[in-house]
Amino acid sequence: MVVYSPHKVIIFGEHAVVYGYPALSATVDLFAKIYLIPSRSGLQYTPFVQRTLAYLGLNNIYVKVETNVPSGSGLGTSSMIIAGILMSERNYTKEQLAKEAFSIEYETQGLGSPIDTSTISAGGFVLTNGNEGIPLWKIEKNGITWNFSSIPTRNMELVVVYSGSKGSTREQVAKVRKFYERGSFAKDIMKRIGGITQEGVKAVTNGDIAKVGELMNENHSELKVFGISTDQIEKIVSIGREYGYGAKLTGAGGGGAVIIVPRDKEKLLKKLKELNVMVFDTSTTSAGIFKRSE
Ligand code: PMV
Numbered sequence: 001m002v003v004y005s006p007h008k009v010i011i012f013g014e015h016a017v018v019y020g021y022p023a024l025s026a027t028v029d030l031f032a033k034i035y036l037i038p039s040r041s042g043l044q045y046t047p048f049v050q051r052t053l054a055y056l057g058l059n060n061i062y063v064k065v066e067t068n069v070p071s072g073s074g075l076g077t078s079s080m081i082i083a084g085i086l087m088s089e090r091n092y093t094k095e096q097l098a099k100e101a102f103s104i105e106y107e108t109q110g111l112g113s114p115i116d117t118s119t120i121s122a123g124g125f126v127l128t129n130g131n132e133g134i135p136l137w138k139i140e141k142n143g144i145t146w147n148f149s150s151i152p153t154r155n156m157e158l159v160v161v162y163s164g165s166k167g168s169t170r171e172q173v174a175k176v177r178k179f180y181e182r183g184s185f186a187k188d189i190m191k192r193i194g195g196i197t198q199e200g201v202k203a204v205t206n207g208d209i210a211k212v213g214e215l216m217n218e219n220h221s222e223l224k225v226f227g228i229s230t231d232q233i234e235k236i237v238s239i240g241r242e243y244g245y246g247a248k249l250t251g252a253g254g255g256g257a258v259i260i261v262p263r264d265k266e267k268l269l270k271k272l273k274e275l276n277v278m279v280f281d282t283s284t285t286s287a288g289i290f291k292r293s294e
Pocket of ligand 1: 010013014015016017018073074075076077111112113114115116169173250251252253256
């Protein structure tokens with residue numbers, strides 16, 4: 001059995017979604033292959049893999065993950081692996097998988113939102129906390145409810161760039177939380193990001209990629225205020241702005257990845273190559289996680 005688990009990007013609304021504001025995410029056409037292989041060697045694991053195996057009562061298993069995307073890139077690797085392990089062993093509806101994977105991720109991480117696990121389970125464009133689209137499910141934790149819907153629309157080309165350093169979701173979420181708890185300025189930023197997401201959903205639905213790019217630029221500028229961008233992310237974003245319709249960091253930040261809506265793709269890829277970063281010339285996909293016997 002092999003599970004194909006897609007990476008995800010947050011197009012608009014990371015961090016704001018932690019506080020219940022809307023966000024738009026999507027699976028991208030970059031899939032990891034996940035295999036559970038019997039092994040007696042008692043191998044090391046990251047806490048979330050250990051917890052998922054323990055949850056299923058599995059011992060002596062090696063989790064093999066084949067992907068070109070580095071972990072910690074903000075592209076959903078931990079959620080993909082948790083969901084992949086669960087799915088290898090059991091049959092779930094998309095909703096059950098989204099909920100169980102989130103509860104394991106939350107227990108391990110102690111914070112964050114269910115956006116990654118829900119996006120990977122559902123596939124396609126997923127709106128968190130919005131009124132548009134086809135309703136999927138609701139998830140509640142610590143008094144915050146996130147509701148998810150699916151936005152059926154055409155896929156969009158995206159260039160995804162790994163900045164070369166890992167970002168820690170836990171650290172970045174904690175950093176932003178400090179601002180959020182301190183005063184109203186961070187709350188105002190979150191509100192504005194929520195507004196950008198709402199406009200972004202319209203632009204994505206209309207296939208207006210120029211507008212999507214413009215809104216990504218705005219979203220990035222708002223996020224930067226929290227100090228979660230890096231010099232390398234700024235270099236990538238500025239190339240993205242020049243040869244694309246727009247660019248922003250995606251995920252928690254502090255490293256990780258940038259997404260760019262390409263305009264002059266040939267030049268864009270050439271310029272990124274000069275920076276010596278890892279580039280994935282890809283697009284969104286309507287597929288979510290699935291399994292196949294091999
Ligand atoms: O970096 P990632 O892929 O774990 O995304 C984190 C998104 C945040 O909004 C920053 C946190 C969350 O769990 O929603």
